[in-house]
Amino acid sequence: MKKLSRYRRHKFAAPALIIAALISLGTTFSIASALPNAQHMAVTSQSTLIEEGKQIFARGCSSCHGLNAEGGSIAPSLIGVGAASVDFQVGTGRMPMADMSQQAMRKKPAYTEAETAALAAYVASLAPGPASVTNEQLTFERDGNVAQGGELFRTNCAMCHNFAAQGGALSLGKYAPTLMGVEPKQIYEAMITGPQSMPVFSDKTITPSEKLSIIKWIKAAQNEPSLGGASLGRVGPVTEGLLIWTLGLGLLVGVAVWLTMKAR
Amino acid sequence: MSSSKERVAGNVAGYVDDRTGAAKWLKKNLTKVFPDHWSFMLGEIALYSFIILLLSGVFLTFWFVPSQQDVIYTGSYAPLSNVPMSAAYASTLHISFDIRGGLLMRQIHHWAALLFMAAIVVHLLRVFFTGAFRKPREFNWLIGVGLVTLGIVEGFLGYSLPDDLLSGTGIRIAEAILQAIPVVGSYLAFFAFGGAFPGHVFIPRIFMVHILLLPGIFLALITIHLMLVWYQKHTQYPGPGRTEKNVVGYPLMPVYMAKAGGFFFIVFGITAFLGAVASINPIWLYGPYTPGQISAGSQPDWYMGWLDGLVRMSPPIETHAFGHTISWNILIPGLILPGILFTGMALYPFIESWITGDKREHHLLDRPRNVPNRTALGVMSLTFIMISLINGGNDIIATHFHLTINDIMWFTRIGLFTLPPIAFVITKRICLSLQRADRDLVLHGKESGRLVMMANGEFVEIHEPISAEKAWTLTQHEQPEALALGTADSNGIPAAKGLKAKLRARMSQANAEQIQTPTETEAKELEGGHH
Numbered sequence: 001m002k003k004l005s006r007y008r009r010h011k012f013a014a015p016a017l018i019i020a021a022l023i024s025l026g027t028t029f030s031i032a033s034a035l036p037n038a039q040h041m042a043v044t045s046q047s048t049l050i051e052e053g054k055q056i057f058a059r060g061c062s063s064c065h066g067l068n069a070e071g072g073s074i075a076p077s078l079i080g081v082g083a084a085s086v087d088f089q090v091g092t093g094r095m096p097m098a099d100m101s102q103q104a105m106r107k108k109p110a111y112t113e114a115e116t117a118a119l120a121a122y123v124a125s126l127a128p129g130p131a132s133v134t135n136e137q138l139t140f141e142r143d144g145n146v147a148q149g150g151e152l153f154r155t156n157c158a159m160c161h162n163f164a165a166q167g168g169a170l171s172l173g174k175y176a177p178t179l180m181g182v183e184p185k186q187i188y189e190a191m192i193t194g195p196q197s198m199p200v201f202s203d204k205t206i207t208p209s210e211k212l213s214i215i216k217w218i219k220a221a222q223n224e225p226s227l228g229g230a231s232l233g234r235v236g237p238v239t240e241g242l243l244i245w246t247l248g249l250g251l252l253v254g255v256a257v258w259l260t261m262k263a264r
Numbered sequence: 265m266s267s268s269k270e271r272v273a274g275n276v277a278g279y280v281d282d283r284t285g286a287a288k289w290l291k292k293n294l295t296k297v298f299p300d301h302w303s304f305m306l307g308e309i310a311l312y313s314f315i316i317l318l319l320s321g322v323f324l325t326f327w328f329v330p331s332q333q334d335v336i337y338t339g340s341y342a343p344l345s346n347v348p349m350s351a352a353y354a355s356t357l358h359i360s361f362d363i364r365g366g367l368l369m370r371q372i373h374h375w376a377a378l379l380f381m382a383a384i385v386v387h388l389l390r391v392f393f394t395g396a397f398r399k400p401r402e403f404n405w406l407i408g409v410g411l412v413t414l415g416i417v418e419g420f421l422g423y424s425l426p427d428d429l430l431s432g433t434g435i436r437i438a439e440a441i442l443q444a445i446p447v448v449g450s451y452l453a454f455f456a457f458g459g460a461f462p463g464h465v466f467i468p469r470i471f472m473v474h475i476l477l478l479p480g481i482f483l484a485l486i487t488i489h490l491m492l493v494w495y496q497k498h499t500q501y502p503g504p505g506r507t508e509k510n511v512v513g514y515p516l517m518p519v520y521m522a523k524a525g526g527f528f529f530i531v532f533g534i535t536a537f538l539g540a541v542a543s544i545n546p547i548w549l550y551g552p553y554t555p556g557q558i559s560a561g562s563q564p565d566w567y568m569g570w571l572d573g574l575v576r577m578s579p580p581i582e583t584h585a586f587g588h589t590i591s592w593n594i595l596i597p598g599l600i601l602p603g604i605l606f607t608g609m610a611l612y613p614f615i616e617s618w619i620t621g622d623k624r625e626h627h628l629l630d631r632p633r634n635v636p637n638r639t640a641l642g643v644m645s646l647t648f649i650m651i652s653l654i655n656g657g658n659d660i661i662a663t664h665f666h667l668t669i670n671d672i673m674w675f676t677r678i679g680l681f682t683l684p685p686i687a688f689v690i691t692k693r694i695c696l697s698l699q700r701a702d703r704d705l706v707l708h709g710k711e712s713g714r715l716v717m718m719a720n721g722e723f724v725e726i727h728e729p730i731s732a733e734k735a736w737t738l739t740q741h742e743q744p745e746a747l748a749l750g751t752a753d754s755n756g757i758p759a760a761k762g763l764k765a766k767l768r769a770r771m772s773q774a775n776a777e778q779i780q781t782p783t784e785t786e787a788k789e790l791e792g793g794h795h
Binding site: 102146147150151154155158159160161162163164166167168169170171172173175176217220221224226227228229230231232234235236237238239240241242243244245247248249251252253255256257259260261 | 347375
C-alpha cells in the first residue's frame with residue numbers, strides 16, 4: 001500500500017482511479033442486471049466463472065466466433081444468444097463443430113459440465129439472453145400432460161422431427177435430428193433458443209407448462225416399447241415396404257423354389 | 265375293417281354322384297396337369313394373400329367404426345387419453361389395444377396387403393418377361409392389369425381408413441390429385457368429400473368401397489382370371505417333350521392339391537409371423553388426423569411410392585386461363601404419367617403382336633434372353649418405376665445415408681429421362697450376349713475343368729458336349745425374320761405407307777436383331793473335327 005500511495009499525487013492518479021471505479025461499477029452492474037436475484041456471494045463466484053469462461057472461449061471458440069464473440073464470416077455473433085444457447089450447443093457436443101458441414105452434429109461433448117457452465121456464463125455476460133434451464137424448472141414428470149404434449153408435438157414439431165420424434169430431412173442436407181436420448185433440459189433449451197434451422201418457441205407461443213408436456217410426451221414415446229413387434233425405425237412405410245420385398249417375398253420365393261425342386 | 269369303411273365311402277360317393285353327376289367332372293378336372301416351376305407359384309402368393317386379406321379384413325370389420333364423428337378417447341392407450349378424434353381412429357385404437365388379437369390381426373391384414381401387391385407385381389413381371397400374355401391369353405393380361413390397378417386403389421383406401429395422421433395426409437394428396445383434373449377437378453373433389461376437405465362423409469364412403477365394392481370386383485376378376493387359366497391351360501417353359509399342344513407336369517390330384525394347399529398355409533404362416541414380430545403402421549404413434557398437422561417422412565405404402573416420387577420431383581408449374589387453374593405439377597405426375605404407363609401396359613400384347621405380325625397361339629414360354637427387345641423394354645419400365653420409387657423415399661434416404669434431399673431429387677429428375685434408355689440398351693446387349701453364350705455352349709460344349717497339355721506345349725481345356733435335351737432347350741426357339749414391309753406382297757398388294765408402317769417396319773427390324781442359333785450343318789461340321 002505504501003508503494004501505491006507514493007503515486008497518489010501523480011497527475012494520472014485521479015483519471016486512473018475514475019476509470020477503475022467506472023469499470024468495476026459497470027462490470028458489477030452488468031452482472032447484477034444479468035442475474036437480478038443473485039446474492040452478493042454468487043456475484044463474486046459468477047465473476048470468476050465469467051473470467052474462466054472467457055479464457056475457454058478465447059482458446060476454443062474465438063477462432064470462428066471472434067475474440068469478443070462478435071462473430072465472423074463463418075460463424076454468427078454470440079452476443080445476446082444467452083446461456084441456454086451455449087448450454088444446448090456445447091452440452092450436446094454440437095459446438096465446437098467437427099467440420100464446416102451443413103449442420104453441426106450431436107456428438108460427445110468436448111467440454112465438461114463445469115466448463116460448459118463457465119462458457120455459458122461468459123456469453124450470458126455479454127448481453128442478456130435466455131438463461132440456462134435448471135433442474136428445478138424441469139418438473140415435467142409431475143406437471144406435464146402426455147396427451148396434451150402429444151397434441152402440441154404433432155402440431156409444432158412432427159413436421160420436421162417425424163411423428164415419433166425420430167428426426168427428418170430438411171432442404172440442402174440439413175435435417176431435424178432425432179430426439180431419442182436427448183436430455184430434457186436440452187429439449188427445453190432448444191425450444192427457447194431455436195438452434196440451427198429450428199424456430200424459437202417463445203413462452204408466448206408455447207407456455208412453459210406446455211413445454212414440459214411436450215418433453216413428457218417425447219420421453220414417453222422414447223420409453224414406449226414397440227407394441228407391434230420390431231419397430232422398423234418408426235420412420236413410416238418405407239422400411240415396411242423394404243421388409244416385405246426382402247424378408248417376406250424372399251422367404252416365399254424360397255419356399256416356391258423348394259416346393260417345385262424335388263419334382264424335377 | 266377297412267373294406268367296410270371303403271364300402272361306406274363308396275356308397276356315399278355313389279349317392280352324391282347319382283344326384284349331381286359330379287364323378288365325371290371331378291375325374292376330368294382332378295387329373296388336370298400343371299407344369300412345375302417356382303415362378304408359376306408367384307400368382308398363388310397373390311391369391312393366398314387375398315384370402316388372408318378377406319379373412320383378417322372380416323375380423324377387423326367387427327369392431328371398426330367407419331365414422332368421422334368426433335369422440336373423446338377413453339381407451340387404454342394413455343398417451344392419447346382425452347384427445348378428441350374421429351370414431352374411426354378411436355375404433356382402430358380399440359382394435360389395437362382392447363380387442364384380443366386385434367393388433368395382430370391388423371398387422372396381418374396390413375402385411376398381407378403389402379405382400380398381395382408385391383406378389384402381383386412379381387407375377388406380372390414373370391408373365392411379361394416370358395411372353396405368357398401372348399395369344400390366347402391377352403384377356404387374362406388385361407384382367408391382371410385391372411387387378412394391379414384396383415389393388416393400388418384398394419390398398420390406398422385401406423391405408424386411409426384408420427384416419428390417423430398418416431392416413432389423412434394421404435387423403436389430402438388424393439384430394440389434390442382429384443382437384444388437378446382440369447375444369448371438373450374441384451367439383452369432383454367436392455362430390456367425393458361431400459363439401460370441403462375433410463368433411464364427414466369420406467371415411468364411410470371409402471369404407472364401403474374398401475370392404476364391399478372393390479373386394480367384390482376382385483373376387484369376380486380373380487375367378488375369371490383362374491377360370492381362364494384352367495380353360496386355356498397353363499403355359500410351360502420350353503424343353504424336350506414339351507410342345508404347343510401338350511402340358512408336361514403333375515396332376516392336380518394329389519400333387520398340386522398338396523403343393524398348393526401347403527403353400528397356402530406357408531403364405532399364411534409367414535404373413536402371421538410378420539404380423540407377430542414386425543410392427544406395421546403404428547397408428548397410435550401417428551395420432552389422430554387434423555388438417556393442421558403433418559409428420560416429416562410421410563410416405564404412402566410402397567406400391568404408391570413411385571407415384572409419390574413422381575409428384576415430389578415435378579417442378580412447380582401452373583397455368584391460369586379462362587378462370588381455371590391447371591396444376592401441371594400434380595396433373596402430369598399424378599394422372600397423366602401413370603395413365604400412359606398403365607395404358608401402355610394394358611395394350612402391350614396387342615402392340616407386340618402387331619409388330620411381330622404373329623397371330624398364332626403360344627403355350628410355350630419365351631426365355632427372356634431370346635426376346636431381347638421385350639426384355640429390354642420391361643427392364644426400362646422397371647428402371648423408370650424404381651427411380652420414381654427412390655424419390656418417393658428421398659427424405660428417409662437423405663437422413664439415413666447422409667445425403668441431401670435436393671441432390672436425390674435432381675438425380676431422379678435427370679435419371680428419370682436418361683437411365684431408362686440406358687437400361688434398355690444394356691439389357692438388350694446382355695440378352696444378346698447370353699444368346700451368344702448359349703450358342704457357344706451348344707457348338708463347343710461345356711467346360712470340363714480338365715486341362716490337357718498338347719505335344720507342342722499348348723494347354724487346352726477339354727470341352728464336353730452338353731446333353732441333347734439341354735441342346736434342344738437352348739435352340740428350340742424361333743428367330744423370325746423382320747417383316748418384309750417395304751415391298752408388295754405375293755398378291756401384288758402394295759405395302760402400307762406412312763409413319764405407322766415405317767414405325768412397324770423399324771420395330772420389326774429391331775426385333776430381328778438376334779444371335780443366330782446353330783444350324784444343323786454348323787453342328788455337323790463341328791462334330792467332325794472338334795475336340
